[in-house]
Amino acid sequence: MLTIEHNLQNTETQAPDALETKPGIPLHFASGLLGFEQNHQFELILDEELQPFQWMKGVDADQSFLVIPPGFAADNYSVEISDDDVELLKLHDSKDAKVVCIATYHPNETVTVNLKGPIIYNQHTGEARQVVPLNASELPLSHPMGN
Amino acid sequence: MLVLSRKPKESIVINGNITVSVLRVDNDNVRIGIEAPKTVPVMRKEIYQEISQNNLAAAGSNIDKLKKKQLVNS
Numbered sequence: 001m002l003t004i005e006h007n008l009q010n011t012e013t014q015a016p017d018a019l020e021t022k023p024g025i026p027l028h029f030a031s032g033l034l035g036f037e038q039n040h041q042f043e044l045i046l047d048e049e050l051q052p053f054q055w056m057k058g059v060d061a062d063q064s065f066l067v068i069p070p071g072f073a074a075d076n077y078s079v080e081i082s083d084d085d086v087e088l089l090k091l092h093d094s095k096d097a098k099v100v101c102i103a104t105y106h107p108n109e110t111v112t113v114n115l116k117g118p119i120i121y122n123q124h125t126g127e128a129r130q131v132v133p134l135n136a137s138e139l140p141l142s143h144p145m146g147n
Numbered sequence: 148m149l150v151l152s153r154k155p156k157e158s159i160v161i162n163g164n165i166t167v168s169v170l171r172v173d174n175d176n177v178r179i180g181i182e183a184p185k186t187v188p189v190m191r192k193e194i195y196q197e198i199s200q201n202n203l204a205a206a207g208s209n210i211d212k213l214k215k216k217q218l219v220n221s
Contacts, residue, residue, distance in 0.1 A: 030186055034198045035199025065205050065208070111213075141198070
């Protein structure tokens with residue numbers, strides 16, 4: 001089991017370094033996303049107009065998702081992921097892992113963030129997976145994003 | 148739907164690489180063991196349904212509208 005924490009103090013999106021700030025990080029989902037099992041290739045795009053959100057654009061399908069590093073949505077977000085997920089993503093350390101959560105922009109212009117099924121990816125390989133964390137029962141599916 | 152009867156400690160093999168075993172039956176509670184390749188996501192159906200439905204709703208997010216809203220707010 002590996003615990004991955006995410007809060008704004010250690011978020012990398014504020015530092016102009018490495019992969020995170022470059023547009024178009026390729027992500028490969030071996031198992032797809034839940035409900036979208038046939039879609040494997042996405043690209044994580046940083047768009048200034050969307051900050052702090054990012055755009056996870058489908059490469060092998062038209063499906064695209066609004067995502068956000070969870071530190072912008074909730075304080076002290078922490079997920080425990082299973083050894084199988086750690087092994088699949090080849091995470092040697094929690095520093096190898098990046099977390100983004102899928103956001104829904106509702107027709108009434110509110111935004112909710114899915115903290116229950118986060119996307120974890122290995123920042124060195126781009127291997128990604130939507131995981132159900134071991135502590136999923138404590139995490140909300142539709143966390144309201146404050147304005 | 149394929150329906151098979153199994154007793155405790157008996158199993159079902161799916162596709163040669165997934166084994167579903169009945170571990171214990173206790174009144175209306177059945178304890179099931181699943182052995183599957185790590186690449187095969189296995190979870191309770193309720194969780195699968197809520198997350199996949201959330202993903203489906205999220206895929207319809209209109210970012211052009213959100214961009215305009217962000218610009219107005221900033």
